[in-house]
Amino acid sequence: MKRTLAAATAAALLAASFPAPALDIGGLINKAIDTGSKLKEANRDFSQDEEVQLGDNIAATLLGGWPLSKDANLQRYVNRVGRWVALQSERPDLPWTFGVIDAQTVNAFAMPGGTVLVSRGLIDKLGNESELAGALAHEIAHVVLKHQLSAIRSSANADVWASVGQQAAGERIARTGGGYIAHVGEGALANLAIDSVKNGVFLRPLDRSMEYQADRMGVILATRAGYDPYGLAGVLEVLGTMQGDGSGIDIMETHPAPSDRLAELEKLMPAVEGYANQPRLEGRFLQVVGRK
């Protein structure tokens, strides 16, 4: 970036001192500025709107291959638990959306902007609502901390990423003119979404440190929501006694070992130990999932 700027400055100085250049200095300057703005776009922050649109596009892409559960009662229930927990975060007003995927593989996925997918296989392993809240709280923490966004950013094709910024600039103009913003399946954000699912970044493990951080914040959020703080520990215990399904994307293959996560989480627990008698809501959970 600095070097590009320096080059542009040098080129500008050269252009000023030689009125009739043999080289296309103007073209070089434009090229340098173009590269500079691409880099600038690559490093800027996403607006909340863009984050939501990117997440919607990733969700739509995943739903193109993975079936949404037809159990409307379960879908509404998971949304209520999830929204209640998300209301305890510093981003309570995102368009939080929780979807249950009809698959045996055990995992959950958070998308930028507040969409969380959780597999039916994971729900079937859980024993009460505080465990579901713990699992969702972990994903909510990833969204709040923008972990997926930074993973996508660090591995996205530079041109695809830059085009998002260029289009955003265009859309801001369009919006002031009352134009409608393309949403799902169209435009640079859709390309970025498809790119990040295709190149696998979205399905690859995050840094271990991000997972531990999401575990800690998840416990805080679930405790604030009034649940037994040990819900997430219960989920990790379940995972500790299961086996991966070899799909490459089940939770055992995309997350640190449950025992390592429990060991990290133990350090936080003194801060929430006083809330250990909060409800776990086993009856309500078992009823909705059809085990009672």
Add this chain to the structure above:
Amino acid sequence: MGMLRFLLALLVLVLPVAALAQDQAFTNRDTELKQRADAGSGTVASLRADTAVKVLARAGAWTQVQAEGKTGFVRVFHLRFPATVEGSSSSSSSSGSNPFAALGGLIGGNKPDERAKLASTGVRGLSKEDVKNANPDAQALAKMQSYRAGKPEAQRFAREGKLAEKRVDDPEAKAGR
């Protein structure tokens, strides 16, 4: 007959191992087996670190286990779990496009009985291949979003469950509020 005896012997050898793997854990430090899920309750037994226990039930901070022939409760953080990742990154359980995928899964260590279970429920596992070339499904997205819960709905739901909001500071001060 000889073959049958061999198979039976194999079963005897294999079954207990599989049963153990499902619910086995170990103590990760010296700890106490308590009568109830309560630190103030009586001690059933003192367990040394690395004692094998059988997990019976989860109860929040406590886990009901069987250890050294006795049943009681151990703190969840005093246990470590032998979670295993079977198989590699093959997408054996779901990708219909690769006839060798199932074989790859077997070689990778996926247990055939797990596979059979998946097949019998009719619900598939997830695979990367299913989404890598998927077309965005705007209709499914809209369907999912139709289940969203608004703030008042979430608050009502919490009241019904007697969930009371608490002010809990985040030690990392990143959860906000």
